[in-house]
Amino acid sequence: MTKQHPAWSPYDNNGGTCVAIAGADYCVIAADTRMSTGYSILTRDYSKICKLADKCVMASSGFQADVKALQKLLAARHLIYQHQHNKQMSCPGMAQLLSNTLYYKRFFPYYSFNVLGGLDNEGKGCVYTYDAVGSYERVGYSSQGSGSTLIMPFLDNQLKSPSPLLLPAQDAVTPLSEAEAVDLVKTCFASATERDIYTANKLEIVVLNKGGIHREYMELRKD
Amino acid sequence: MEIDEHIGCAMSGLIADARTLVEHARVETQNHRFSYGEPMTVESTTQALCDLALRFGEGDEESMSRPFGVSLLIAGSDENGPSLYYTDPSGTFWQCNAKAIGSGSEGADSSLQEQYNKDLTLQEAETIALSILKQVMEEKVTPNNVDIARVAPTYHLYTPSEVEAVINRL
Numbered sequence: 001m002t003k004q005h006p007a008w009s010p011y012d013n014n015g016g017t018c019v020a021i022a023g024a025d026y027c028v029i030a031a032d033t034r035m036s037t038g039y040s041i042l043t044r045d046y047s048k049i050c051k052l053a054d055k056c057v058m059a060s061s062g063f064q065a066d067v068k069a070l071q072k073l074l075a076a077r078h079l080i081y082q083h084q085h086n087k088q089m090s091c092p093g094m095a096q097l098l099s100n101t102l103y104y105k106r107f108f109p110y111y112s113f114n115v116l117g118g119l120d121n122e123g124k125g126c127v128y129t130y131d132a133v134g135s136y137e138r139v140g141y142s143s144q145g146s147g148s149t150l151i152m153p154f155l156d157n158q159l160k161s162p163s164p165l166l167l168p169a170q171d172a173v174t175p176l177s178e179a180e181a182v183d184l185v186k187t188c189f190a191s192a193t194e195r196d197i198y199t200a201n202k203l204e205i206v207v208l209n210k211g212g213i214h215r216e217y218m219e220l221r222k223d
Numbered sequence: 224m225e226i227d228e229h230i231g232c233a234m235s236g237l238i239a240d241a242r243t244l245v246e247h248a249r250v251e252t253q254n255h256r257f258s259y260g261e262p263m264t265v266e267s268t269t270q271a272l273c274d275l276a277l278r279f280g281e282g283d284e285e286s287m288s289r290p291f292g293v294s295l296l297i298a299g300s301d302e303n304g305p306s307l308y309y310t311d312p313s314g315t316f317w318q319c320n321a322k323a324i325g326s327g328s329e330g331a332d333s334s335l336q337e338q339y340n341k342d343l344t345l346q347e348a349e350t351i352a353l354s355i356l357k358q359v360m361e362e363k364v365t366p367n368n369v370d371i372a373r374v375a376p377t378y379h380l381y382t383p384s385e386v387e388a389v390i391n392r393l
Contacts, residue, residue: 081259085267089259096260121302 011063011111012037015198016048017147018059019185020117021159022125022140026178026209029117030185031059032147032193032220033202044201044222051213053078056091056118057206058098061145062132063111070110073101091118095128095136102134109133113144118208125208147192147199154188178207186218193220227252229262230299231378235325236312237292244291247275265299269308269316272297277314294324300376327359334358345375349389357393364390 015036020029031048034041049059050071058074060067077097081089089097095116102110109132116128116136129142141159143151159176176184182205189203203218225231226248234241251271255263263271272295280286290312297308297316309324310316321339323331334355343351349371357364366383369390373379381389 084270085264090261093259093261097258100258 010108011066013062013111013146014042014064015146016061017143017145017151017189017192017196017199018048018061018113018115019143019151019155019188020059020115020127020129020141021155021176021181021185022117022127023176023178023181025119025123025125026181026207027057027117027119027125027127028178028181028185028205028207029057029059029115030189030203030205031061031145032189032199033204034198034200035064036198039197047204049204049206050075051206052089052094052116053091053118054088055208056089056094056116057208057213058094058114058116059144060112060114062113066110067112070098070101070112070114074098077101090121091116091126091128092120092138094118095126095138098128098130099134099136102130102132106133113148115142115144117206119210123210143188145199147189147196150192150196151188154191155184158184178209182207182216189218189220225372225378225380226268226297226299227256227262228377229301229374230265230268230297231372231374231380232298233296233324233372235294235328240291241293241295243280244272244275244293244295247281248272262301264301264303265297265306265308266318268299269297269310273310273314273316276310276312296322296324298374300374305374305376323355323359331355331359345373346392349373350392353389354393364393366390 016032016034018031029049033045033047035043035046048061049057051057052074078089098116111132113132114130118126120126126138127142128136128138130136141155185205192199200220201222203220205216207214224245226245232245248268248271252263252268275281276291278286279290292312295310299306307319308316309319309322320341321335323335338351356369362368366386369386371381371386
């Protein structure tokens with residue numbers, strides 16, 4: 001007897017790509033603004049980036065309904081944390097919380113591919129990359145989403161992230177300047193947009209450094 | 224007793240009740256580490272303990288019909304530096320630089336008022352604490368009837384020989 005495939009799925013993939021790069025004292029998080037379903041476009045102007053804390057920003061691709069639920073949950077948890085501990089949550093703290101939140105729904109996951117970026121307790125840039133059920137790792141750069149298969153090898157080529165298997169342990173931070181990192185991100189998306197139909201329209205770039213948060217946009221091919 | 228790597232506590236009153244509180248604090252600090260990957264601040268830990276004291280316990284079945292009959296001194300070190308908190312059965316807590324609790328606490332507190340200053344070294348603090356304890360204790364101070372612990376910046380309970388070394392300096 002062949003397996004019966006369900007007529008209805010609780011999930012949908014809204015496409016899109018997210019990238020984050022960590023620097024010595026900054027972090028760049030970027031995502032495109034197209035939201036799709038199947039071969040159609042739902043909207044050309046949707047932000048996949050969410051500020052969770054002063055020094056912590058999350059970008060998520062996948063099923064945006066699950067992403068929105070996840071963002072709301074984390075924002076609520078952050079507010080409770082602020083009330084209980086009288087301080088903002090640190091980026092490493094939020095990273096652990098996100099991992100636990102995702103694993104909590106291990107058997108009916110959030111269809112959300114996340115990349116968390118921000119500044120750690122010492123002011124250094126940090127990027128954490130996740131799978132849908134909460135497995136996470138701190139890295140120097142990462143990309144998730146429909147264009148990640150195109151972008152990740154390019155970032156590996158340009159930034160050569162130290163493997164966590166290397167000894168002695170190397171710093172998970174790239175040697176680029178902030179302007180170079182932003183430029184690199186723009187290049188990544190310009191290329192991914194050419195070949196991935198789900199990545200297009202506009203690129204939203206958020207930069208976190210000790211001066212605060214700065215947001216800019218770049219136009220991408222709209223087809 | 225140790226609550227977490229960076230927090231310790233001393234108790235006075237119904238010691239059995241104190242153990243329940245310490246166990247709760249240990250669970251709370253580990254839950255925090257699990258959820259947020261960071262050590263819990265000393266104030267938050269103290270607050271968690273006082274929340275329990277207010278409720279007379281947790282849940283429907285495990286909650287008691289009387290307050291916890293114990294005062295605690297919570298000592299720890301977090302990103303704000305070292306700190307000391309004093310709690311009582313009402314669930315109120317105070318931050319202190321120096322405090323004594325227990326039967327001899329009135330005399331000990333006034334001695335602390337005279338002898339404490341914020342520039343004490345660890346060695347000087349050990350000597351002062353033990354000498355004040357000696358004043359209020361009826362028996363002679365020996366390595367087997369006093370306990371000393373420090374959080375600097377991690378918790379350490381002194382071995383009898385370390386206690387003896389401090390006694391010899393008195």
